[in-house]
Amino acid sequence: MSRPAVKPARRADAQHNAEKILEAAVTCLSRNPDASVSDIAHAAGVGRVTLYGHFPSRADLIEAALARLLGQGDEVLERLDLTGDPREALRVLIESSWLLIAQASAVLEAAQAVLPPGRLHDLHAKPEQRVGDLIGRGQAEGAFRRDLPASWLAGVMHHIIKGAAADVADGRLDRTDAPRFIAETVLGACRPVDEERGPAGH
Template identity: 40%
Template sequence: MAQTDPNTQTGPNSARRADARMNAAAIVDAATRLLARDPDASLADIAREAGVGRVTLYGHFDSRATLIAAVVDAAMARAETELSDVDLDGDSVEVMRRLLGASWRLTHRHGALVQAAEKSLGSEDLHEAHLEPIARMRTLLERGRGAGRFRDDMPLTWQITTIQDILHGASRAVYRGEHTPDAAGELIETTVLAVLSPPTVE
């Protein structure tokens, strides 16, 4: 008697699992949209946006922090796809300009989600979500420091932290209406490159 591949089974259970996956995806998508506009969007608002009840939402995500963690994971996965397309060849300063530009476009696109994540997730969780971008930035900084293009008289980890804080701070400033996205992008580049420039020898 032929056996049925469990991965291709159909029937009520399979349909319920498919519905559950669709609901979870709809909730994450709805949360991404709402939190990008309002970091304090409620779970009730997110459930309504996703077209599900609160019971269904809590069936997938038992807390606001759990949902925001899933949203951040999904956003970072999409961001990593785009960041991996940045050309990392050439002069370290010019590569940094390109990487900062791409990083800012992605950060701004997610809008107030940055603030929502900072409010709901611990620093370790946020760091974990940024491991791939951090690794890319670390490689570039090491190359630039070795070539004398970036200063090496401070810890590399401090430089990475500073760059992340500048990007996230810019997102908060734009959300508050203090700067336009374009102006913030220029300020990010100017500030980061100033921080990284080797000290002048007198």
């Protein structure tokens, strides 16, 4: 290999700016999925033209931000041990990545408006799968209720996380309370129901 890699020799400064822009995009789009390019550039402390220098279009920027976020999420989930008690595993999962999930959901919503649906599915299929698998295992082991599909329960978790993040953003919920509330509620929703609640358990 004469060339060790495709190295356009990007200046360190530029690299740093690109990072700042992506971070700003995540925070802005989390607050408002319709945030304009000007907003994001301003939040990143960067001129609008500079932003376009790094990302050809708003759609590309959103896709990059989403990919970065999902990458981080996958990384976090990767080093988590989800093989123990499903209840405990789900609690750990929620408490360690609820914020990431909330941000990803928000950016995903923004992406939905500008990216082809197929492209979206490809990006967040992997992390989605991980959650689905965990809940499915919990059902199989009897730790979670079986009268509702795992996909529905996974969706419920997402909706609650998203809602909690919105509550935090609007000041209706304390940020430090959020993870406990979410985990407690989701686990409650997944708990099995004892149909026969008479004195004689089978």
